[in-house]
Amino acid sequence: MSEASKPGNFITQIIDKDTEAGKHGGKVHTRFPPEPNGYLHIGHAKSICLNFGIAERYQGQCNLRFDDTNPEKESVEYIESIKRDVEWLGFEWADEPKYASDYFDQLFAFACDLIKSGKAYVCELNAEQMREYRGTLKEPGKDSPYRDRSPEDNLALFMEMRDGKYADGEKVLRAKIDMASPNINMRDPIIYRIRHVRHHQTGDKWCVYPMYDFTHCLSDALENITHSICTLEFQDHRPLYDWTLDTLETFHPQQIEFARLNLNYTVTSKRKLKQLVDENHVEAWDDPRMPTISGMRRRGFTPTSIRNFCERIGVTKSDSVVDFGMLEHAIREDLDANANRAMAVLNPIKVTLTNYPEDKEEIFSVSNHPKNDEAGKREVPFSRNLFIDAADFEEVPPRKWKRLSLGTAVRLRGGYVITCDEAIKDEEGNVVELLCSYDENTLGVNPEGYKPKGVIHWVSANHAVDATVRLYDRLFNEEAPDAKHEDKTFLDFINPESMTVTTNAKLEASLAKAEPGVGFQFEREGYFCRDLKETGMVFNRTVTLRDSWVKIEAKG
Known part of the structure; x- marks a missing residue:
């Protein structure tokens, strides 16, 4: 427009x-x-x-x-x-x-x-x-x-x-x-x-x-x-x-x-932002948790999302506070329409397909975007050894569980249906490997006789890209951190979980060529981009798929 x-x-x-x-x-x-x-x-x-x-x-x-x-x-x-x-x-x-x-x-x-x-x-x-x-x-x-x-x-x-x-x-x-x-x-x-x-x-x-x-x-x-x-x-x-x-x-x-513009869960005073930097509460002015434009760019925000956000909040003569969720909605909306999809396992657990040949590998053609055919397809390698996210397996599943558990079947995104036969544990009782079987007749079709309860993402262990993933969240856990609070300053409201780092993430092979700053949707995980400053495979979470703060505030 x-x-x-x-x-x-x-x-x-x-x-x-x-x-x-x-x-x-x-x-x-x-x-x-x-x-x-x-x-x-x-x-x-x-x-x-x-x-x-x-x-x-x-x-x-x-x-x-x-x-x-x-x-x-x-x-x-x-x-x-x-x-x-x-x-x-x-x-x-x-x-x-x-x-x-x-x-x-x-x-x-x-x-x-x-x-x-x-x-x-x-x-x-x-x-x-x-x-x-x-x-x-x-x-x-x-x-x-x-x-x-x-x-x-x-x-x-x-x-x-x-x-x-x-x-x-x-x-x-x-x-x-x-x-x-x-x-x-x-x-x-x-x-x-x-x-x-x-x-x-x-x-x-x-x-x-x-x-x-x-x-x-x-x-x-x-x-x-x-x-x-x-x-x-x-x-x-x-x-x-x-x-x-x-x-x-x-x-x-x-x-x-x-x-x-006044945004909740945020401070925009240059003096206070400089204090955050000078006192090492954040990495620098462009720390992805900072409300600076350079920080937002590094986190994966797009110019379109920021411009759309500024247009939607409008221009008025009276002061008001804009909900941070509006900014998050703007970037979700833009990335949902434009970011290619990819698979990434942030908390990996090994899966071995016991009936899949050890020396066999396949290449699946997977859509880059479910709503945009023009985005094309990418090649995703498949092998006997896989990684899935630990959160996608429960030995004793809760009610209405739609992921993997002993004796149940799920479909691998873009691939086969597999059934979990055995869970191998370490000395402390933690599940470290799942022995599963695959049905070779289920590639692209629903199997006869049984119906998988859900679809999970995965990465071929033989082709996985090792990466560090930073899960960023709001820098402050108080709606008005720079308001007057008795015996407290805005620094007392820094969110201790504003950044969580996982160094053992496994990404699909195509992400090895990801350009810094280009957004992807890691299926079922959120929107991410490769960091603009780091030379290695470091990815930043731009925003979750949904507003997790709605649940947090409801509990509070």
């Missing part, structure tokens, strides 16, 4: 009115402006889909711009990861990636213009004094004792700040607006601060850096952005956005706020 044919929302309604009125000559120019201080997460995916999707809907453009005003927390690693994520989701930005640091000279000139017009001043209050003078939500702030310096003195001090004369935090540049404003963001906000730190794009050229609120609106203006779309937490910042652009008499984009 093209973007133009998709249902609209309150943002597209605003843009429709603008284009009908001929505003901006009917052009639509958006931007996606991440701060390069961490990897993108599922919440950013919604913003990416919205900003790039709107540009596509109106045959406009969308810029990728890095709002890189805080070099202490930023890195080239984060920049490169963001580029990869946007491209992987299937979007293209206009021209080359842009950086707020590209505009540092112009931003500095804008700040000087504010000083010259008496709309900004250099302040020497320290951080504690600044908080005290700022006031509260119920009480107005107080004017800084430095607020009435002359424009000439302020300009001279600002130049000295730029030239490195002062230490970090010794002075700041503040906009002169209204210390009694009911909106705290308008109480003479800081627009420049001193930071003697090397910038990843500009090197050591600057030791003063503009604040985000000052930078963002002017970067929008310099790029002729028509609609500056951001999340609801910036709604209270819009008056400052407008004041800055109006005061400097620049091109004025329209800021529009929408509700951010």
Whole structure:
């Protein structure tokens, strides 16, 4: 479905009115402006889909711009990861990636213009004094004792700040607006601060850096952005956005706020995600349990599934929490339709077909997808020695058991019907091998005289591919892990079973050629893909076949 044919929302309604009125000559120019201080997460995916999707809907453009005003927390690693994520989701930005640091000279000139017009001043209050003078939500702030310096003195001090004369935090540049404003963001906000730190794009050229609120609106203006779309937490910042652009008499984009994506059983704070990485609670930013786009990609999520998910949750003005199950449904739906099937035994138990010739092997032709003939077929080898999953055998079967037990028959997927004749146990009483017989007349047909109760998957032991399989689950076992909990932090809700590793899995031979990141349905096990980073045969479970959490929560 093209973007133009998709249902609209309150943002597209605003843009429709603008284009009908001929505003901006009917052009639509958006931007996606991440701060390069961490990897993108599922919440950013919604913003990416919205900003790039709107540009596509109106045959406009969308810029990728890095709002890189805080070099202490930023890195080239984060920049490169963001580029990869946007491209992987299937979007293209206009021209080359842009950086707020590209505009540092112009931003500095804008700040000087504010000083010259008496709309900004250099302040020497320290951080504690600044908080005290700022006031509260119920009480107005107080004017800084430095607020009435002359424009000439302020300009001279600002130049000295730029030239490195002062230490970090010794002075700041503040906009002169209204210390009694009911909106705290308008109480003479800081627009420049001193930071003697090397910038990843500009090197050591600057030791003063503009604040985000000052930078963002002017970067929008310099790029002729028509609609500056951001999340609801910036709604209270819009008056400052407008004041800055109006005061400097620049091109004025329209800021529009929408509700951010809140997903249960998840944290999306970059600070908290970084904490998970730095404290080794996860492997890295792209750990398949992380809600980062790179982590989801490594786990086996597809761009289509994420885009479909973002479309379904919609764009609204009110905050809400989306159930994690909706995201899992999106990937199940996509993989069910598009992932080839394969057989994998995760907890193997040996099966010997005692009446099958020892030197005989066969090749079965098995459908890659039961609902899609165009997916073709694959060749699956068969031999006397097999592996089945230990969960598919019960010596004393429960009621309505439809798998293998002593004296009963089952069909091997795509193969023969077999009957279990004997279970061999070790010294501790564990079943280690099943002696079975096969019926050579049952390949592709139902046997006469008896009917197998079920179908199980299997792998030829002579051709099996040894693999490590990681069974991933939700990283947190609490619905709202980052909410306020008495005497607990979000780290206390890390799910101890978020990753289970089995190193003895046996896969069918065709999976030896599996491409990293390509999804498969391991029959009756779930959806899996070969890991993007590991060089060996390591497969990650993307998602189970069904939502196992429904049962877990019901028990709870």
